[in-house]
Amino acid sequence: MGCGGSQRRTRDLRRSAHRARLDPQARAAVMARRLFVTGTDTGVGKTVVACALVRGLRELGARVAVMKPVASGATRTPEGLRSADALALIQAAGATAPYPRVNPYCFEPPVSPHIAAKEAMIDVDIGTIRVNFDILAKDSDWVVVEGAGGWLAPINESQSMADLALVLEAPALMVVGVRLGCLNHAQLTRSSIEACAADALEHRGARRPLRGLDRERSRSGDDARG
Secondary structure: OOOOOOHHHHHHHHHHHHHHHHOHHHHHHOOOEEEEEEEOOOOOOHHHHHHHHHHHHHHOOOOEEEEOOEEOOOEEEOOEEEOHHHHHHHHHHOOOOOHHHHOOEEOOOOOOHHHHHHHOOOOOOHHHHHHHHHHHHHOOOEEEEEOOOOOOOEOOOOOEHHHHHHHHOOOEEEEOOOOOOHHHHHHHHHHHHHHHHHHHHHHOOOOOOOOOHHHHHHHHHHHHOO
16 A cells, blocks of 8 residues: 555556646646645644644735545534544635535544545545645645645555645655654655655656665765765
């Protein structure tokens, strides 16, 4: 599960992104900058960071849309299930978009979204999320997307938050929960994000970025050449 899956699943993700780019709304959305806020775990402060980013961008005069594509642990209200994270993002952005567009998949049980979706007999479809994303992006300068759980948290039987970020073509911002073990969690998450980005660039025919030891070797070579 995640970005390191089979070649077949990688091709499917590429086709999904390609189809989305061919859609007129998707082409209009290309102009919007986007950011995917992820974390080393659940409860590390993703919503706090995402809301701060949204408010900061608005203060700079940007039109900001927000999205919480998948959420669990929602509360029942007269209007239906509502995620506290999604509502916080909506408030920070002053958003007027319909709630289901901001949060297409909302589940009540406070469990991993893929488990909640299975219990509700709902299939979380990345293509549906991308369609809603493109509609939000069409009239925005920025779209700030908050993931659920960590970078590799599953959203269905075969895809994770990492796959969603790739299909949305959104750079990842990692939030680290400052707690015992956070350095290890941060390094593991960072390594996975970098690997996903490298794979995406490679599949697009771009040069694979230098990482880890390769970077050190490159620096050493530069130093040797003076």
